[in-house]
Amino acid sequence: MTLMRPADxxxxxxxxxxxxxxxxxxxxxxxxxxxxxxxxRAMAVPLQGQFDPQFTGYMNQTMALYRHVFRTRNPWTFLIxxxxxxxxxxxxxxxxxxxxxxLVPIFGRFGHLLVEIGERVGAAVSTIEAPWGTVFDPGRxxxxxxxHRPKVLAICQGDTSTTMLQPLDEIGAICRRHDVILYVDCxxxxxxxxxEVDAWQIDITSAGLQKCLSGPPGSAPITFNxxxxxxxxxxxxxxxGIRAPGxxxxxxxxxxxxxxxxAMLMDYWSPKRLNHHTEASxxxxxxxxxxxxxxxxxxxxxxxxxxxxxxxxxxxLEAMGLALxxxxxxxxxxxxxVVIPDAIKNGEAVRKAMLEDFGIEIGTSFGPLAGKIWRIxxxxxxxxxxxxxxCLASLEQVLRRNxxxxxxxxxxxxxxxxxxx
Numbered sequence: 001m002t003l004m005r006p007a008d009x010x011x012x013x014x015x016x017x018x019x020x021x022x023x024x025x026x027x028x029x030x031x032x033x034x035x036x037x038x039x040x041r042a043m044a045v046p047l048q049g050q051f052d053p054q055f056t057g058y059m060n061q062t063m064a065l066y067r068h069v070f071r072t073r074n075p076w077t078f079l080i081x082x083x084x085x086x087x088x089x090x091x092x093x094x095x096x097x098x099x100x101x102x103l104v105p106i107f108g109r110f111g112h113l114l115v116e117i118g119e120r121v122g123a124a125v126s127t128i129e130a131p132w133g134t135v136f137d138p139g140r141x142x143x144x145x146x147x148h149r150p151k152v153l154a155i156c157q158g159d160t161s162t163t164m165l166q167p168l169d170e171i172g173a174i175c176r177r178h179d180v181i182l183y184v185d186c187x188x189x190x191x192x193x194x195x196e197v198d199a200w201q202i203d204i205t206s207a208g209l210q211k212c213l214s215g216p217p218g219s220a221p222i223t224f225n226x227x228x229x230x231x232x233x234x235x236x237x238x239x240x241g242i243r244a245p246g247x248x249x250x251x252x253x254x255x256x257x258x259x260x261x262x263a264m265l266m267d268y269w270s271p272k273r274l275n276h277h278t279e280a281s282x283x284x285x286x287x288x289x290x291x292x293x294x295x296x297x298x299x300x301x302x303x304x305x306x307x308x309x310x311x312x313x314x315x316x317l318e319a320m321g322l323a324l325x326x327x328x329x330x331x332x333x334x335x336x337x338v339v340i341p342d343a344i345k346n347g348e349a350v351r352k353a354m355l356e357d358f359g360i361e362i363g364t365s366f367g368p369l370a371g372k373i374w375r376i377x378x379x380x381x382x383x384x385x386x387x388x389x390x391c392l393a394s395l396e397q398v399l400r401r402n403x404x405x406x407x408x409x410x411x412x413x414x415x416x417x418x419x420x421x
Contacts, residue, residue: 023359024359025355025359025360025361026359026360026361026382026387026390026391027361027377027382028360028361028362028376028377028378028382028387028391029361029362029363029375029376029377030160030161030163030188030335030363030375030377031160031188031208031210031211031377031379032210032211032216032217033210033211033214033377033379033380033381033382034214034380034381034382035214035215035216035381036214036215036289036290036293036380036381038289038292038293039214039215039216039286039289039290039293041289042285042286042288042289043216043282043283043285043286045282045285047281047282048281050278050279050281051273055279055281056273058284058285058288059078059269059279059284061288062078062079062284062287062288062291063077063078063269065288065291065292065295066078066079066221066223066287066291067223068291068295068299069190069191069213069221069291069294069295069299070190070195070197070205070221070223071195071196071197071198071199071299072197072198072223072225073198074197074198074223074224074225076223076224076225076228076229076266076269077221077222077223078221078222078265078269079219079220079221079222079283079284079287080206080219080220080221080222080260080265081218081219081220081277081279081280081283082218082219082220083208083210083217083218083220084185084187084206084207084208084210084217084220085113085220086220086260087187087206087207087208087220087221087222088113088114088117088185088187088206088220089117089257089260090206090220090222090257090260090261090262090265091183091204091205091206091222091224091262092114092117092118092121092123092152092154092183093117093121093255093256093257093260093261094231094232094235094255094257094260094261094262094263095151095152095181095183095204095228095231095232096118096121096122096123096151096152097121097122097235097252097253098121098122098123098253098256099122099123099124100123100124100151100152101123101124101125101126101148101149101150101151101152102114102118102123102124102125102126102150102151102152102153102154103125103126103127103128103144103145103148103150103152103153103154103180104118104125104126104127104128104153104154104155105127105128105129105130105136105141105144105153105155105166106127106128106129106130107129107130107131107132107134107135107136107156107159107162107164107166108132108156108159108160108161108162108164109159109161109162109366109367110156110159110160110161110185110187111127111129111155111156111159114154114155114156114185115127118154121256122256123152126144126147126148126150128140128141128144132161132162132164132326132367132368132369133162133164133325133326133327133337134164134326134327134330135164135165135166135167135327135330136155136166138167138170138171138174141153141155141171141174142174142177142178145174145175145178145180146178149178150180151180151181152180152181152182152183153171153175153180153181153182153183154183154184154185155168155171155182155183155184155185156184156185156186156187156188157184157185157186157188157189157190157193157195158186158187158188158189158193158332158334158335159188160188160211160332160335160363160375160377161365161366161367161369162325162326162337162365162369163325163326163331163332163335163336163337163375164326164327164330164331164332165189165193165330165331165332165333166330167330168184168200168202169196169199169200171200172200172201172202172203173201175201175203176201181203181204181227181228181231182201182202182203182204183203183204183205184202184204184205185205185206185207186205186206186207187206187207187208187211187220188211188212188332188334188335189211189212189332189334190207190211190212190213190221191211191212191213191294191299191302191303191379191380192211192212192302192303192306192332192333192334192379192380192383193212193303193306193332193333193334194303197223203224203225203227203228204222204223204224204225204228205222205223205224206220206221206222207220207221207222208220208221209221209286209287209290211334211377211379211380212302212306212334212379212380212383213290213291213293213294213380214290214293214294214380214381215286215287215289215290215380216283216286218280218283218286219280219283219284219286219287221287221291224262228262229266231252232255232262232263232266233250233263234250234251234252235250235252235253235254235255235263236249236250236263237249237250237254237255237261237263237264238264238267238274239258239264239276242274242275250263259277264276303333305383306333306334306378306379306383307333308418308419309378309383309384309385309388310331310332310333310334310336310378311418312385312388312414312415312418312419313336313376313378313388313391313392313415314336315414315415315417315418316388316392316410316411316412316414316415317336317338317376317392317411318414319406319407319410319411319413319414320392320395320396320399320406320407320410320411321341321406321407322338322339322341322406323338323339323341324336324337324338324339325337325338325339325369325373334377334378334379334380334383335375335376335377335378335379336375336376336377336378337365337369337373337374337375338373338374338375338376339372339373340371340372340373340374341404343403343404344399344402344403344404345402345403346402347364347371347372347374348364348371349402350374350395350398350399350402351363351364351374353398353401353402354394354395354398357394357397357398358390358394358397358398360390360391360394362374362375362376362377362391362395363375363376363377376391385419388415389412389415389416392411392412392415393411393412395411396408396409396410396411396412
């Protein structure tokens with residue numbers, strides 16, 4: 001094929017590259033993970049107009065499904081178009097006006113993210129910190145609330161940077177006693193660890209598809225209750241160009257983001273169908289199918305599967321003489337931290353060999369843990385016995401070639417023992 005060359009070299013047609021054909025990978029890092037084939041098929045469904053009655057029906061179905069996923073009765077349960085971070089930002093920018101007090105308990109990288117977003121919103125941010133590899137005692141959080149008197153407490157449930165899971169069952173009640181709004185980032189934990197929005201009195205929470213829900217990054221399910229609805233409605237603002245004459249607006253300060261304005265999104269997802277953005281149809285199909293897959297299995301069954309698979313992986317790692325990272329009583333059920341042994345001089349060389357020789361991706365970490373641990377994810381569609389055995393057998397071979405010699409076959413044998421084989 002001959003391409004016509006324009007006179008201006010700057011306008012030359014770029015190289016077209018080849019058709020996409022990525023090498024197959026087994027994604028066993030902290031996310032994203034391999035997408036369930038059912039979700040991939042759902043994403044291939046033909047598009048419809050965003051106000052097509054059938055499509056708005058799918059929107060309503062998605063809302064209903066995620067009420068069950070979050071275990072809540074909140075009417076306001078819908079999707080933010082964007083990765084999990086978009087959900088976090090929508091929650092915080094809609095809750096916090098400049099000068100509002102935000103308290104963030106930090107026990108890993110993603111607590112620092114909550115601080116950063118809060119500061120960008122203009123909130124007065126206070127923090128408490130726990131050493132990486134640990135979590136917070138609820139009493140310490142209550143003491144900090146008494147000291148700082150925040151409007152909002154923002155905390156992660158599972159922080160993949162440290163692989164720790166923060167217990168939440170007492171924190172909601174603490175926040176209610178002090179009239180504090182509780183926001184929880186459950187991106188990395190939802191579907192693989194217990195999450196009880198109503199029972200734990202969580203006011204607002206957001207997640208992502210790319211972890212235990214077996215979907216692609218790009219959609220962020222959220223849910224919030226009437227306490228949050230009242231705050232958001234007080235800041236309601238209808239966009240110019242679609243505002244009807246005499247339409248009432250909230251008396252509070254306008255939310256500082258158009259795209260992440262929860263009041264506008266409530267109007268979009270409600271029967272009003274007031275135009276906001278163009279819904280990401282394929283991502284909605286994906287999110288809908290992710291919820292169907294999880295609920296079909298059963299949330300409790302999914303949590304049990306994640307617990308069993310992580311227990312098998314951890315037994316195998318320890319049988320290989322490797323140390324696990326962090327407080328053993330508060331590890332996530334879907335991500336495991338592995339201390340890089342002293343005999344391994346280059347942890348990245350191990351990760352590279354796992355990827356290039358065996359097609360398996362495992363993760364590194366950040367900040368004070370950079371170069372000190374690997375993170376192995378067993379979540380969502382990846383959370384299955386064959387993948388654990390493949391990972392352990394491959395890791396044994398790679399370790400041998402990089403200066404650490406584990407007992408032959410010990411990892412696989414120990415994992416098989418957990419599975420009863």
